[in-house]
Amino acid sequence: MTTPAQDQAITAPEMDQNIIVLDEPIRRGTQVIDQFTLRKPSAGELRGVSLSDLLNLDVTAIIKVVPRISLPSITEAEARAMDPADLVxxxxxIGSFLLKKSIKAELSPAT
Known part of the structure; x- marks a missing residue:
């Protein structure tokens, strides 16, 4: 039997799949962020955002959620300034995080 913490633990391969490599790096003073990691949000981190908006790639909804689930944390202002391709x-x-594992398995090409 696993603990809730173990159930939510992200393995290294899963984390690698959640890395966003930016076409246009984010500049924060002298720091340059050329990639960041997204983690699966909890229900509470999705408060105030319509799930259908996230699934429809609504810019406002994405910008609101990104600071809550990015490592290093990307601010709303930085998210608003992102290259459109990076934001997509x-x-x-984020949309893939909202799908059940069974649906993801059906959508994945057979290997």
Whole structure:
């Protein structure tokens, strides 16, 4: 039997799949962020956001959620300034977090 913490633990391969490599790095003073990791949000981290908006890649919804689930944390202002291609990738990853494992398995090409 596993503990809740073990159930929620993210393995290294899963974490690698959640890395967003930016076409246009984010500049924060002298720091340059060229990639960051997204983690699966909890229900509470999705408060105030319509799930259908996230699944439809609504820019406002994505920008609201990104600071809550990014490591290092990306601010709303930084998310608003992101390259559109990068924002679409982020939105797609967030949308994939909302799907059940069984649905993801059906959508994945057979290997």
């Amino acid at each position: 990738e982020v939105g797609g990853k």
